[in-house]
Amino acid sequence: MSRQNYIFLLSCIFIFMLFSCKHGEGEYHSLTDKIEEKSKDYHGIPVSSEPYIDDLKTVEITEGEHTFLIPERKSQITSYACTECHSKPLEQMKGSDFKKAHWDIGLVHANKVTMNCATCHNGNNMDNLQSLTGNSIDFNRSYKLCSQCHSQQFEDWKGGAHGKNIGGWADPRAAMTCVNCHNPHKPHIESRWPSRFNTQKVKERE
Amino acid sequence: MSGIGKYFKLNMNSATRQTTGGACSCGNTSGGCGSHSADTSEPAPIKSSCGCGSDSGGCESYNKPEMGDQEFFEAAVDASIGQETKKDGFDQVFEVKMDRRTAFRKLTASLMIGAGAVSTSCSVTSGEESKEKAQIDWEEQFKGNYKLMTDEERNATVNRLVRSYELRKKENITMKSTDALKDVLFGYAFNISKCQGYMDCVNACVEENNQDRNSQMQYIRIHEMKDGEGFKFNEADDNYYHEVPAEGHFYMGTQCFHCDNPPCVDVCPVQATWREDDGLVVIDYDWCVGCRYCMAACPYDGRRFNWSTPEVPEEEINKNQHYLGNRMRKKGVMEKCTFCVQRSRSGKDPACVEACPTGARIFGNLLDPNSTIRWVLANKKVFRLKEDLGTEPKFWYFMD
Numbered sequence: 001m002s003r004q005n006y007i008f009l010l011s012c013i014f015i016f017m018l019f020s021c022k023h024g025e026g027e028y029h030s031l032t033d034k035i036e037e038k039s040k041d042y043h044g045i046p047v048s049s050e051p052y053i054d055d056l057k058t059v060e061i062t063e064g065e066h067t068f069l070i071p072e073r074k075s076q077i078t079s080y081a082c083t084e085c086h087s088k089p090l091e092q093m094k095g096s097d098f099k100k101a102h103w104d105i106g107l108v109h110a111n112k113v114t115m116n117c118a119t120c121h122n123g124n125n126m127d128n129l130q131s132l133t134g135n136s137i138d139f140n141r142s143y144k145l146c147s148q149c150h151s152q153q154f155e156d157w158k159g160g161a162h163g164k165n166i167g168g169w170a171d172p173r174a175a176m177t178c179v180n181c182h183n184p185h186k187p188h189i190e191s192r193w194p195s196r197f198n199t200q201k202v203k204e205r206e
Numbered sequence: 207m208s209g210i211g212k213y214f215k216l217n218m219n220s221a222t223r224q225t226t227g228g229a230c231s232c233g234n235t236s237g238g239c240g241s242h243s244a245d246t247s248e249p250a251p252i253k254s255s256c257g258c259g260s261d262s263g264g265c266e267s268y269n270k271p272e273m274g275d276q277e278f279f280e281a282a283v284d285a286s287i288g289q290e291t292k293k294d295g296f297d298q299v300f301e302v303k304m305d306r307r308t309a310f311r312k313l314t315a316s317l318m319i320g321a322g323a324v325s326t327s328c329s330v331t332s333g334e335e336s337k338e339k340a341q342i343d344w345e346e347q348f349k350g351n352y353k354l355m356t357d358e359e360r361n362a363t364v365n366r367l368v369r370s371y372e373l374r375k376k377e378n379i380t381m382k383s384t385d386a387l388k389d390v391l392f393g394y395a396f397n398i399s400k401c402q403g404y405m406d407c408v409n410a411c412v413e414e415n416n417q418d419r420n421s422q423m424q425y426i427r428i429h430e431m432k433d434g435e436g437f438k439f440n441e442a443d444d445n446y447y448h449e450v451p452a453e454g455h456f457y458m459g460t461q462c463f464h465c466d467n468p469p470c471v472d473v474c475p476v477q478a479t480w481r482e483d484d485g486l487v488v489i490d491y492d493w494c495v496g497c498r499y500c501m502a503a504c505p506y507d508g509r510r511f512n513w514s515t516p517e518v519p520e521e522e523i524n525k526n527q528h529y530l531g532n533r534m535r536k537k538g539v540m541e542k543c544t545f546c547v548q549r550s551r552s553g554k555d556p557a558c559v560e561a562c563p564t565g566a567r568i569f570g571n572l573l574d575p576n577s578t579i580r581w582v583l584a585n586k587k588v589f590r591l592k593e594d595l596g597t598e599p600k601f602w603y604f605m606d
Contacts, residue, residue, distance in 0.1 A: 031600070035573065047551075160577075164562070169570040191402075193447075198422050
């Protein structure tokens with residue numbers, strides 16, 4: 001075979017390869033690549049989830065690089081402000097002179113060695129919570145109290161992997177705070193029955 | 207002219223002219239058209255002749271050999287599908303030159319409804335309402351594929367559907383035809399260590415999406431699996447009824463994963479299902495022919511078929527509807543999860559996300575670098591089902 005034929009053959013192969021390597025299925029190798037590339041010039045979107053959290057009283061919090069809304073708590077606690085009854089330090093209110101209260105609260109959280117009422121509440125200032133080091137924590141920011149021990153859950157919650165989103169996926173982000181799902185005095189969630197059973201499926205599979 | 211060529215002619219989605227299949231024909235019957243009259247003296251190119259159904263001129267065209275090859279091809283393509291690619295609505299059906307067989311098919315399909323419509327609309331005894339009903343039925347019957355409609359046409363069909371519902375049920379619904387938002391790609395993450403199998407999501411989904419109550423259709427399945435044995439769908443129970451979470455079990459949900467490379471879309475012979483720009487895989491219920499190819503093609507059991515006419519008690523119907531979402535379906539069409547398109551396109555969470563009491567379901571915009579879904583993808587160990595198929599589902603699973 002002459003040299004010219006070789007060159008012709010090679011160029012044919014080259015041209016063939018040039019076209020055959022072009023896949024028609026898209027310009028990105030994977031979905032992850034596509035997401036990364038397309039989100040580079042993201043400048044926000046016109047929809048907002050604001051209308052869906054309108055009737056909810058919220059407070060804005062900033063933790064690390066995350067800023068979002070959580071439900072306001074104080075107005076939801078029936079007997080807040082606590083000082084309406086707790087007018088004196090706790091020691092002076094013990095005894096039979098006062099109306100009994102909080103009989104429905106039993107502490108089933110960790111164990112008695114680790115936790116008692118005073119781990120979170122301050123007998124001298126009932127309107128605020130207190131951290132392990134004795135610093136005051138507002139009732140609206142009670143997650144700060146939980147995050148002292150539950151640090152992994154706190155990380156996930158900030159990022160959005162733990163806890164429940166409220167309203168919509170768009171900005172502004174609103175999420176439930178710890179005490180919206182977990183009763184701080186009894187954080188374990190009881191088992192229950194599923195909300196539905198598909199009887200038709202049973203028939204179909206008979 | 208191969209048989210398959212006929213189907214390509216009905217491809218109304220193509221924006222460009224079809225280059226395959228030289229022209230239309232008058233079917234396989236040899237005596238049907240002059241072009242096939244076994245005239246062996248004629249040269250070969252004659253076999254790509256033109257439609258003889260509605261336009262008689264088409265048949266004679268081969269008698270003019272002075273027409274250039276290119277010219278002839280153009281004319282042939284134009285005669286067969288050229289107009290179909292540009293038109294919609296009535297025009298898509300009426301202004302198209304077609305062969306006799308197709309014409310008969312289209313006519314018979316519409317005969318019953320047409321006859322009914324004509325008799326009611328021409329009748330002097332029937333009232334204004336039934337005339338309007340008939341007019342709506344008529345226009346709905348001949349509307350085009352939603353994907354090809356202009357915004358006006360979309361509004362028109364939505365208005366027709368709303369009005370039709372009002373006439374029939376004396377109730378008002380709202381129906382949207384909201385388009386995909388720019389810079390939005392929907393994604394979903396599911397926390398398998400959080401799901402407790404309560405099935406609140408299934409409940410919410412059925413109510414939100416007006417699913418048939420009789421057949422108890424459900425888009426979502428929750429699978430109860432044994433701890434320590436991995437995903438074994440054949441051993442999992444997706445219809446349990448006992449106190450949950452059961453000892454030694456974990457729960458995971460499946461639904462439509464809205465694949466970025468959806469196999470169901472590829473197999474649809476009538477292009478009644480497609481991937482929208484925000485990543486949602488949707489169905490035009492009025493264009494679906496119910497062949498269930500998509501159901502077979504889906505590797506995730508994400509699609510459902512209406513074996514009977516879906517029925518929902520009037521007071522339970524969700525009246526906030528979307529054309530591509532939860533509007534009332536009919537018998538014999540496919541349906542599936544749309545990530546609640548009627549909610550998600552206006553910024554709201556899908557019903558399952560809103561209903562889940564555990565926070566196991568996370569929904570958001572994959573193109574927003576600050577969204578929670580992006581945080582989960584970046585910081586949790588996520589995986590998808592059957593990743594090796596290359597379907598690129600936009601539904602990730604993860605654990606705490």
